[in-house]
Amino acid sequence: MxxxxxxxxxxxxxxxxLKRLNSTNLLGPIIAxxxxxxxxxxxxxxxxxxxxxxLILQQVMVVGVMAIGQTLIILTAGIDLSCGxxxxxxxxxMTKLAVESGMNPFVAILAGTLVSTAxxxxxxxxxxxxxxxxxxxxxxxxxxxxxITQIYSNAQTQTGLPEALTFFGNTxxxxxxxxxxxxxxxxxxxVLIWVFLxxxxxxxxxxxxxxxxxAARLTGIPTNKVLLxxxxxxxxxxxxxxxxxxxxTGVGDPNAGATDNLDTITAVVLGGTSLxxxxxxxxxxxxxxxxxxxxxxxxxxxxxxxVYQILITGILVILAVAADQLTRKKA
Amino acid sequence: MNIKRLSALSVLMTATVAFxxxxxxxxxxxxxxxxxxxxxxxxxxQKAATAKGAKLxxxxxxxxxxxxxxxxxxxxMVAAGAKAILITPNNAQAIIPAIEKARxxxxxxxxxxxxxxxxxxxxxxxxxxxxKAGQLIGxxxxxAFGKKPVKIATLDLFPGHPVGIDRHxxxxxxxxxxxxxxxxxxxxQDSYGDQAKGQTAMENCLQKDPEINLVYTINEPAxxxxxQALKAIGREKDVMIVSVDxxxxxxxxxxxxxxxxxxxxxxxxxxxxxxxxxxxxxxxGKKVSGYTDTGVxxxxxxxxxxxxxxxxxxxxxxxxxxx
Numbered sequence: 001m002x003x004x005x006x007x008x009x010x011x012x013x014x015x016x017x018l019k020r021l022n023s024t025n026l027l028g029p030i031i032a033x034x035x036x037x038x039x040x041x042x043x044x045x046x047x048x049x050x051x052x053x054x055l056i057l058q059q060v061m062v063v064g065v066m067a068i069g070q071t072l073i074i075l076t077a078g079i080d081l082s083c084g085x086x087x088x089x090x091x092x093x094m095t096k097l098a099v100e101s102g103m104n105p106f107v108a109i110l111a112g113t114l115v116s117t118a119x120x121x122x123x124x125x126x127x128x129x130x131x132x133x134x135x136x137x138x139x140x141x142x143x144x145x146x147x148i149t150q151i152y153s154n155a156q157t158q159t160g161l162p163e164a165l166t167f168f169g170n171t172x173x174x175x176x177x178x179x180x181x182x183x184x185x186x187x188x189x190x191v192l193i194w195v196f197l198x199x200x201x202x203x204x205x206x207x208x209x210x211x212x213x214x215a216a217r218l219t220g221i222p223t224n225k226v227l228l229x230x231x232x233x234x235x236x237x238x239x240x241x242x243x244x245x246x247x248x249t250g251v252g253d254p255n256a257g258a259t260d261n262l263d264t265i266t267a268v269v270l271g272g273t274s275l276x277x278x279x280x281x282x283x284x285x286x287x288x289x290x291x292x293x294x295x296x297x298x299x300x301x302x303x304x305x306x307v308y309q310i311l312i313t314g315i316l317v318i319l320a321v322a323a324d325q326l327t328r329k330k331a
Numbered sequence: 332m333n334i335k336r337l338s339a340l341s342v343l344m345t346a347t348v349a350f351x352x353x354x355x356x357x358x359x360x361x362x363x364x365x366x367x368x369x370x371x372x373x374x375x376x377q378k379a380a381t382a383k384g385a386k387l388x389x390x391x392x393x394x395x396x397x398x399x400x401x402x403x404x405x406x407x408m409v410a411a412g413a414k415a416i417l418i419t420p421n422n423a424q425a426i427i428p429a430i431e432k433a434r435x436x437x438x439x440x441x442x443x444x445x446x447x448x449x450x451x452x453x454x455x456x457x458x459x460x461x462x463k464a465g466q467l468i469g470x471x472x473x474x475a476f477g478k479k480p481v482k483i484a485t486l487d488l489f490p491g492h493p494v495g496i497d498r499h500x501x502x503x504x505x506x507x508x509x510x511x512x513x514x515x516x517x518x519x520q521d522s523y524g525d526q527a528k529g530q531t532a533m534e535n536c537l538q539k540d541p542e543i544n545l546v547y548t549i550n551e552p553a554x555x556x557x558x559q560a561l562k563a564i565g566r567e568k569d570v571m572i573v574s575v576d577x578x579x580x581x582x583x584x585x586x587x588x589x590x591x592x593x594x595x596x597x598x599x600x601x602x603x604x605x606x607x608x609x610x611x612x613x614x615x616g617k618k619v620s621g622y623t624d625t626g627v628x629x630x631x632x633x634x635x636x637x638x639x640x641x642x643x644x645x646x647x648x649x650x651x652x653x654x
Contacts, residue, residue, distance in 0.1 A: 046538050055538065059531045155365045156652065157552075157580055171563070178563070249526050250559055253552075255365060256527055258394070300535035306521045307490050 077277025095252025120235015469505020
């Protein structure tokens, strides 16, 4: 009979965690986040407060949720350039139907969700049936979704939204910290997707398809069905991000979301997910989104102009992809 | 063979243009197709063109800052026979070679809304005086605050943009502050004129200094974002927000008390003056020159002593977009 030494087990556990983090390139981002946070904490006593952390979560909420869809797609070795526009199209349908047509807000939300999901489905169809590269497909739908949004909204912002559309912007309190329901929804979505990806067969299929589509197909995984599902589901996730955007800003703005595709890719890459597919962890994406939010918030608190945030983000993105390449070569 | 066909086609096209040349052709190139400010400017130009019996060609950059798209539009309009072109330059310097080429071919070019750099690269400029627009809200805020202690946040446009710099400096000057280094200015952030980014910027500024009680915003979407951030912490009543633009949504926000005062500008007027000047040039050969201030009016429902202003009813009657 062997008696486990608990201390040994713990170090082993810690070691394996370190290894796992390292193999997914999460170690670098975590160190960057800790170092940056430590630095900002010494510069401003307001940085390390629950309220400030809740605020950063609110600020990354929309891109954070959208980045879930982007992560799923990138895991299949694809990419989605259309996400921000698909989201905004959904928000304009929701808000215009609810405000101008006086439709029941829940029906309006459902309509917006359907529209975004439909564009996701269209992306999936073009990728799987006509075998077009995802980059090209989503570049096309980016423009289509943008144009339809502008035509449908006549470039006008919708204001005076009913309460149901802005619900996720409401807050509850833990101690002195006000937390929005939208943030909770985002965190919940990350947990659910994490369970889906790591504990269910369809989730594992997504990794398999990204790693080697041919091998996946030969082992009996319905590759095309998996891809079609991923793009459609991503469209659905963007519509939820849209609902959060509406809740956060309190308006339906047809000009929002223009650069969100790049912001989501930034979050995914900073979170250690490989752009070549098959490797990555969903909570890495949350971490990536948080890094961007922490820098923006921290630099404001310390009085640094906001261009420096862009500068630092750019450097981090390159470092993250370089780390991915280097570990790939080793492996 | 292809080249032959092409040249035949272009001869044909030039001929068609020449035939239609008795109707004055005027071009309008806006920064984007989508900003409601420019959508309105286009409407104003179309109205004036119809009234004057002129044909209006329109074009735009793909996005804010897209110079190549504007150059293409400009070249196409000259090719189409436009003798006067109105442009809101996306890039004050990069557009100049294309403008020079057009002017050498006898086209009168007027800059609307934003100047070229140098301003003399165009025949004339019809625009809001952005420094004055900033100054008006600065003076208004000063009159409201008097000797009360003030902590100011500025939500600016983006680095280096002349309109953003003019409004920002005008505001500080109007308030009686000579430099960004002044201790009363506690936070300066870029909002890109966008509501969501403005909200984030304001939230972070409030984290930096929760006692901020005056907010300057580059435009009304940024102001709406700032208001949203203040409302979240229950300070929307005791912080003053001032802004520039005068769009219909913005004026409504002034009426609702979200924004204390805004400086209203007049894109419709810029466009109609531009079209009229263009028609006059094509018919008589007489060019306009120099800078024409298309005016700016302070809109507020809470008048301050010594600061001239109009109420939101006037603002709504003169705003651009859907009321």
